[in-house]
Amino acid sequence: MTGSGSEPGSAGVCVGDRLPIIRRLVTQEQVEAYARSAKDFNPIHLDEEFASTSRFGRRIAHGMLVLAFVSEMLETAFPGAYASGGELSVRFKAPVYPGETIETFGQVVSMEHGVEGDGVRCTVGCRKSDGSEALTGHATAPMVVERVTRLSR
């Protein structure tokens, strides 16, 4: 993680640390592959004619596809820990159109101490190349000292 925050917590994670960025070009081929893998064949993602009548005017990527990038960022930042006690909550703010490049963002905002153990709370999201946010939210991951990835500071 990159950071410039407060004194490190027990796993060396600091408030202010940034999570690794996942950057992806979303293509229509990827949307179609995702539809097949997730069995989500909503025509707003697949049918240009149908989508042209929607408020978006054209096909959009599945929200769950975009969210998968954020989930991957958290798996990278907190290997093992995110899948064993992690939480994620996001709001979808803008559609992602095939052909757009998006990147994830995330930052540690607090260290939490609970009865089930210590955790790391982060803001997370996904930003489009024009700077607008496709989704934003927050996530927590339990603190597992030996499993927190530290990319850089």
Add this chain to the structure above:
Amino acid sequence: MRPADLYGRLISAEPRLNIADLEIGHEFGEYSVGLSSEESERYGAAVGRACGPDASEWVPPMAVVAAGLSRLIDELGLAGGTIHASQGARFLRPVATGEELTATAVLRGNSVRRGARFATLDSTFRDASGEVVATSSSTVIVNP
């Protein structure tokens, strides 16, 4: 309850539910949700997964939620054009490929605002021993 095959595909020809008729608290399922090694790898490839545990052995966490949500949307027969408003998830332990999970869901919200129906569906995924392995909360906008 509608039967489903091993990976959750609904196999009965019963009519789908109409979400407009459902009251908050309506319960869905049980239905089977699990990803084979091939399905998990296909998901990993589709999302361009470049890190994390091998998807042939461990199901990417969000794939479990996505599979459950697809089953629910299918059961509800939601209109094309339904989009996602928000999503929450909690992962309690990693899920191995081929592991059969049982999902149940509850309708937590169902209201119409400015001509669009907002539905919130909370799902719980349990393993063969009944232990909860993941939960999710999905709010969708029907026919916005």
